[in-house]
Amino acid sequence: DAARAALTAAADAPDDALAVARAAQVEARAALLRTPDQLDVLAAAGVVDAGGQAYALLVDALVEVLGGEPAVALAAADVRPRSAGVPSGPEYEVMYLVHDAAAAALDALRDRLAALGHSVVVVGEGATEGGLAQVHVHLAEPGAAVEAALGAGRVSQIRISALDPVAAPPRAVVSVVAGPGLARAVEEAGGVAVPRRGGRPPAEELGATLGRLGGDVVVLPNDMETLEAATHLVARLRGERAGRGRHLVVIPTVAQVQGLAALAVHDPDADFDAVVAAMGAAAGHARHGAVTVAEGAAMTMAGRCEVGDVLGVVDGDFVEIGDDVTAVATRVAGRLLASGGELLTVVLGADAPGGLAAALTAWVRRHPGAVEVQVLDGCQPRYPVLLGAE
Known part of the structure; x- marks a missing residue:
């Protein structure tokens, strides 16, 4: 902008170097004041672009050397960081x-x-x-x-x-989610949701998200494949310029309910290392289970299953085979709460049968001990219900 203004002034007054410099000075200062509207990081910090400010100072010096009046400092604006x-x-x-x-x-x-x-x-x-x-x-x-x-x-x-x-940019918690309902739950809790679509980990989307976020980041991968991809990604970013000066940590969550448990204890104002320790502990204490439907015949730890059988999973292992989602889900919940627990998290999938949440809640009320039930509509595919016990 300043260069264009100088070219226009030079065309109007080719023998007046001071007029050309003054034209560049006016436009350089105007452009400098526009920089917070052009870059979110500047607006968030409440500052102008430092490189642009240095350029404006050089033009001010040029005007003064050519005989112009010394530049008057811009009035300080009452600008506060937005984040x-x-x-x-x-x-x-x-x-x-x-x-x-x-x-x-x-x-x-x-x-x-x-x-x-x-x-x-x-x-x-x-x-x-x-x-x-x-x-x-x-x-x-x-x-x-x-x-x-x-x-x-x-x-x-x-x-x-x-x-x-x-x-500094605020700390972010990035959570990979298996369904739109889980994404809403993460965002309502203050996290950044990265959806996992299809069979591959969302490595590209996760990388773009980490690159966009400027501050410290805690990553919750929430499944084994994404955990591996996220670990490699963060290790690479730490060695690049984009990762310098910031904390990038992956908490090894291997289930959606572990990610939810970790996010629930995140304190944005607490020390980073203390937060990571608390989130890791919460995730590690969350026992996780799920119910899915067999897509083919196979031998599992619970025995042989056929296409269409309902399978119960606890901590990644097949432990139940049945023909009814609600019945299998109840048995999985019983396994999760067998060693105790105060909270049962029920994440309903896109194919969850009607009445499943009510049936699980009624079963918990008959279960010994005071156990609270939290129901989320996760809308995840393939798994009619995900379960977590804390």
């Missing part, structure tokens, strides 16, 4: 001049600073004699920025300023 989050660590703005640096040395300096921080600007022509470049970067270790330039040329006019802490 809650904990403050990030201290960060510094570092600016300096580099004299007599070759072009290749400036390119290497730019790459080095990009690895150390962000909002990197290296402006100037490289020359082993008489060359001058202006450098700008934001980073956590200001000394490293200065040290990076020592091999490029002579450094002068070093300026280091502490930046105000910026609210």
